[in-house]
Amino acid sequence: xxxxxxxxxxxxHLSITTVSRALDGYDDVASETQKEVIRTAHEMGYIPNRxxxxxxxxxxxxxxxxxxxxxxxIAEPFFMEFIAGLxxxxxxxxxxxxxxxxxxxxxxxxLYQRWVGGNKVDGLIVTRLNVQDWxxxxxxxxxxxxxxxxxxxxxxxxxxxxxxxxxAYFELLRHLxxxxxxxxxxxxGPVELVNHQNRLGWIRKAAGELDLLIDPAxxxxxxxxxxxxxxxxxxxxxxxxxxxxxxxxxxxxxFGALHAAHEKGLSIGSEIGIVGFxxxxxxxxxxxxxxxxxxxxxxxxxxxxxMLLKTLAGHTQEADVxxxxxxxxxxxxxxxx
Amino acid sequence: xxxxxxxxxxxxHLSITTVSRALDGYDDVASETQKEVIRTAHEMGYIPNRxxxxxxxxxxxxxxxxxxxxxxxIAEPFFMEFIAGLxxxxxxxxxxxxxxxxxxxxxxxxLYQRWVGGNKVDGLIVTRLNVQDWxxxxxxxxxxxxxxxxxxxxxxxxxxxxxxxxxAYFELLRHLxxxxxxxxxxxxGPVELVNHQNRLGWIRKAAGELDLLIDPAxxxxxxxxxxxxxxxxxxxxxxxxxxxxxxxxxxxxxFGALHAAHEKGLSIGSEIGIVGFxxxxxxxxxxxxxxxxxxxxxxxxxxxxxMLLKTLAGHTQEADVxxxxxxxxxxxxxxxx
DNA sequence: CTGAAAGCGCTTACAG
DNA sequence: CTGAAAGCGCTTACAG
Numbered sequence: 257x258x259x260x261x262x263x264x265x266x267x268x269h270l271s272i273t274t275v276s277r278a279l280d281g282y283d284d285v286a287s288e289t290q291k292e293v294i295r296t297a298h299e300m301g302y303i304p305n306r307x308x309x310x311x312x313x314x315x316x317x318x319x320x321x322x323x324x325x326x327x328x329x330i331a332e333p334f335f336m337e338f339i340a341g342l343x344x345x346x347x348x349x350x351x352x353x354x355x356x357x358x359x360x361x362x363x364x365x366x367l368y369q370r371w372v373g374g375n376k377v378d379g380l381i382v383t384r385l386n387v388q389d390w391x392x393x394x395x396x397x398x399x400x401x402x403x404x405x406x407x408x409x410x411x412x413x414x415x416x417x418x419x420x421x422x423x424a425y426f427e428l429l430r431h432l433x434x435x436x437x438x439x440x441x442x443x444x445g446p447v448e449l450v451n452h453q454n455r456l457g458w459i460r461k462a463a464g465e466l467d468l469l470i471d472p473a474x475x476x477x478x479x480x481x482x483x484x485x486x487x488x489x490x491x492x493x494x495x496x497x498x499x500x501x502x503x504x505x506x507x508x509x510x511f512g513a514l515h516a517a518h519e520k521g522l523s524i525g526s527e528i529g530i531v532g533f534x535x536x537x538x539x540x541x542x543x544x545x546x547x548x549x550x551x552x553x554x555x556x557x558x559x560x561x562x563m564l565l566k567t568l569a570g571h572t573q574e575a576d577v578x579x580x581x582x583x584x585x586x587x588x589x590x591x592x593x
Numbered sequence: 594x595x596x597x598x599x600x601x602x603x604x605x606h607l608s609i610t611t612v613s614r615a616l617d618g619y620d621d622v623a624s625e626t627q628k629e630v631i632r633t634a635h636e637m638g639y640i641p642n643r644x645x646x647x648x649x650x651x652x653x654x655x656x657x658x659x660x661x662x663x664x665x666x667i668a669e670p671f672f673m674e675f676i677a678g679l680x681x682x683x684x685x686x687x688x689x690x691x692x693x694x695x696x697x698x699x700x701x702x703x704l705y706q707r708w709v710g711g712n713k714v715d716g717l718i719v720t721r722l723n724v725q726d727w728x729x730x731x732x733x734x735x736x737x738x739x740x741x742x743x744x745x746x747x748x749x750x751x752x753x754x755x756x757x758x759x760x761a762y763f764e765l766l767r768h769l770x771x772x773x774x775x776x777x778x779x780x781x782g783p784v785e786l787v788n789h790q791n792r793l794g795w796i797r798k799a800a801g802e803l804d805l806l807i808d809p810a811x812x813x814x815x816x817x818x819x820x821x822x823x824x825x826x827x828x829x830x831x832x833x834x835x836x837x838x839x840x841x842x843x844x845x846x847x848f849g850a851l852h853a854a855h856e857k858g859l860s861i862g863s864e865i866g867i868v869g870f871x872x873x874x875x876x877x878x879x880x881x882x883x884x885x886x887x888x889x890x891x892x893x894x895x896x897x898x899x900m901l902l903k904t905l906a907g908h909t910q911e912a913d914v915x916x917x918x919x920x921x922x923x924x925x926x927x928x929x930x
Numbered sequence: 931c932t933g934a935a936a937g938c939g940c941t942t943a944c945a946g
Numbered sequence: 947c948t949g950a951a952a953g954c955g956c957t958t959a960c961a962g
Contacts, residue, residue, distance in 0.1 A: 258710060260955060271933045276957060286931060303710030307653070308955035310644035311938045323680075336673045343660075344696045347704065352713065355692045359681045367684065373595060373640030376689065482878045515878040541819045541852040543880040597939060608949045613941060623947055645939035648954045 259302045268296055279304075306352075310375075319346055319564065320377035322367050323357035324384040334506060334534055334553065338405075341557025342381060349565060365390075372398050379403070379564045381557075386448045403564040405556065406450040407577075415563035415576035417556045424549050424582040425458035428531065429466055431586060432501050437529045441474035441499035443488045443509050452477070455505055455533065474499050478509055485512025493520050493528075500528055501590070507532035507539045507548055514542055514589070529590035535583070544588025551582045596639045605633055616641075643689075647712075656683055656901065657714035659704050660694035661721040671843060671871055671890065675742075678894025679718060686902060702727075709735050716740070716901045718894075723785045740901040742893065743787040744914075752900035752913035754893045761886050761919040762795035765868065766803055768923060769838050774866045778811035778836035780825045780846050789814070792842055792870065811836050815846055822849025830857050830865075837865055838927065844869035844876045844885055851879055851926065866927035872920070881925025888919045 261279075265272045270293070278285045278293035285293075310316050321342055323335065339355070346353045354377060358364040368391065371377045379401040382391050389408035395401075396412055403415040432440070442459055444452040456475065463470050473495060478484035485504055492499055493516060502517075504510035510532030514524060522528045525544050532539055535550025556578075563576050598616075602609045607630070615622045615630035622630075647653050658679055660672065676692070683690045691714060695701040705728065708714045716738040719728050726745035732738075733749055740752040769777070779796055781789040793812065800807050810832060815821035822841055829836055830853060839854075841847040847869030851861060859865045862881050869876055872887025893915075900913050 258712060262955075272956080273933055273935095273958080274931085277932090280957085284931060289931080301710065303707065305648070305955050306711045306713050307644045307647035308938090309957080311642070311648050311940085312955080312957045314938070316644070323677075339692075340694060343692055343694050347693045348696060348698045353692055355676075355680055355690055356684045357677060357680050359685055361685045370640065373638065374643045375595060376643050482875060486878060511875065511878045514880065515882070518880045538819060538848065538875070541823060541848045543851065543855045545852070598941095599939075609940080610942080610949055610951095611947085614948090617941085621947060626947080642939050645954090646941080648956085649939080649941045651954070 258305070259300045260305070261302070264293065264297050264300055264302050267300065268292060314375070316352075316376055316378050317350065318352040318354050318377050319379050319381065319561065320354040320356070320371050321381045321383075322364060322371075323355070324364070334508065334536065337536065337553040338383065338557045341554040342561055344554075345558040345561040349561070351561075351565070365394075368394060372400050378568055381405075381560055381564065385450045386446075387450055387453060388448070401564060401567045403560045403567070405560065406454070408450065415560070415567055417560055417563075417578040417580060419454070419551055419580045419582060421455060421458045421549060421582050422461065424584050425455070426462040426465065427584050428503075428547075428549065429459070429462040429468065431584070432529060432531075432590060433466055433468065435529070435590060437501035437590070438468060439474070439497070439499045439501065440468060440470055441476070441492050441502045442470075442505075443476055443478050443485055443492070443502060443513060444505045445477060445480045445509075447477060452505060455503075459503060471499075478505075478512075480506055480509060482508050482512035482515070485509030486516050487512070489513035489516035490519075493517065493522070501531070502528065503531045503533075505533060507534045507536045507546065510546055510548070510589075511538070511542060514546070518543075525588050525591045531590060533582075535585060539585075540587075542589070544591075547587045547590040548585050549582035550585050551580055556580060595642070596637045597642070598639070601630065601634045601637055601639050604637065605629060651712070653689075653713055653715050654687065655689040655691050655714050656716050656718065656898065657691040657693070657708050658718045658720075659701060659708075660692070661701070661719075671845065671873065674873065674890040675720065675894045678891040679898055681891075682895040682898040686898070688898075688902070702731075705731060709737050715905055718742075718897055718901065722787045723783075724787055724790060725785070738901060738904045740897045740904070742897065743791070745787065752897070752904055754897055754900075754915040754917060756791070756888055756917045756919060758792060758795045758886060758919050759798065761921050762792070763799040763802065764921050765840075765884075765886065766796070766799040766805065768921070769866060769868075769927060770803055770805065772866070772927060774838035774927070775805060776811070776834070776836045776838065777805060777807055778813070778829050778839045779807075779842075780813055780815050780822055780829070780839060780850060781842045782814060782817045782846075784814060789842060792840075796840060808836075815842075815849075817843055817846060819845050819849035819852070822846030823853050824849070826850035826853035827856075830854065830859070838868070839865065840868045840870075842870060844871045844873045844883065847883055847885070847926075848875070848879060851883070855880075862925050862928045868927060870919075872922060876922075877924075879926070881928075884924045884927040885922050886919035887922050888917055893917060 261272050265275045278290040343353045356367050383405040385406045385408045392408050407416050478488040513530050517524050517528050532546045532548035535548050539546040539548045598609050602612045615627040680690045693704050720742040722743045722745045729745050744753050815825040839850050850867050854861050854865050869883045869885035872885050876883040876885045
């Protein structure tokens, strides 16, 4: 039987009201009393029952994250790094972190409804946004706070962290051109993905400025997995004449592309350049190490949490938007020696 | 304002008692009434408030998983695959899944206390067990149900999934010998890890049966990350004469070892063999693809959940132990052509 | 500065 | 078969 506030009160001959207030740091409690209460509670191993507190306060002190259904596997380095950031920041602030992923049995929409309807979470973090995103709409309708990685279209205001890759892609393309790569291909994800459109847009813009033509046949969609990247790259490499540089929407896709290029017997870094996005730790250890645009995923996740909690606390000024500039890491996969 | 059980009762001119019972499928409710209630509740978008239910039932309907502090990063493919399995199985069964990881600010023990003391979880999943494991002790003391991946020493009974790699390692070593590898090295993890001891034990046993000597200098510990594997492998490869095959405690470590071998200019698969453990999806796409012992992490996680829920339901017979036999996947990293 | 009391939304003996 | 009532462990106006 866990220790309750009543036990603590009894021991001190106080009312539960006072104990509760002392523990919560109200200033209308004698500081002598407060000290006593805190000490005794600690001694007795009192830990507030969360369910009771939630019920009474009508707050869950919990933030949720639902793996986007588009994610074939949660196991992508991207998500783990991101989730680690969310979890750490939330834990540190005394919040709980609820995670779920859609399955064949339970779909994404149902999960949102469960959590929102059941008052299980005070807010949500949403990633992998689509240009039109029903999740954003739903949460706005339900009046549930959330923060997102990237933004969908529309003028709704909500806190988000956005990547601005324009300059980084320009740098990347200039590096590629300097190293003799001229026939650029792109393996993206589903086209409705904000990340797909943005990254492709930046590539096109940079290509324009550098007078590079991008063959439309060299723009292709995969599913953000290494297997998808592998298959897409195989297709690209079968085209004649074939591209000499493949930019991938993320590192995971690039891992598969590396594999395909090796299989074709191409010398990566001289005959073919391959580039990822995210700067995952794994990208340092591929053969050859992967050129990538590095974004601080862990920190981005922490920032999202902070933004969301700020919103919950009601300190919402206008739209809270954080811009992240990716950093170009040039490695062996694009380096003609 | 969300719909409560009271709203549903009012609408139907019933008491909340009856509504509650109808929804829970008690058999002392007229089946006519029950149908009505269920239909109306659904129509009105009623979703039970979890906090209230938890408080009343004194159950959280939540299972927790705390990332072991020994994990440098949650971002390891191993954990993601595992967590995906836990999450899917729990979500499917209507349970919530709480995740946390220790940080510099909040230590592992504190997290356990928070969850157990605060009644936040009904049970826990524990991984990466040590030979002596305080978590197991603590949970037994607190009388909190849990299930583990691998077992610590001692005779306590609790449900667990265990890998039995004896045969698979024998097969692996025979394959290595057949391919001309004779100087075996092992990059493990912290020595107190059950996985470290078991895997090394199986390797030693198989080596004995095949009359291979293992140089003690070739047994070395890293930290289960690719960076750790990279550094450890560099050290191993500097020894003269150097090992010609490196078995790693997991795939992640092996990724780093591959990198180190490439850097040294060794031809992997002919001059040096490298082997992982886990069979992560990433292992298919390394250069060369990685020989590994494949275990069905996702399924193992699902099984653990089922075992744990069975325990919660009180169907605990004797010790519930599942044995997993790894499958040897021979790939280019150990294949002399 | 402290306490008695109401109530968050459920579940569950108990009575009828 | 149905309902009135107690209570899970807290928080928080309100009174003193």
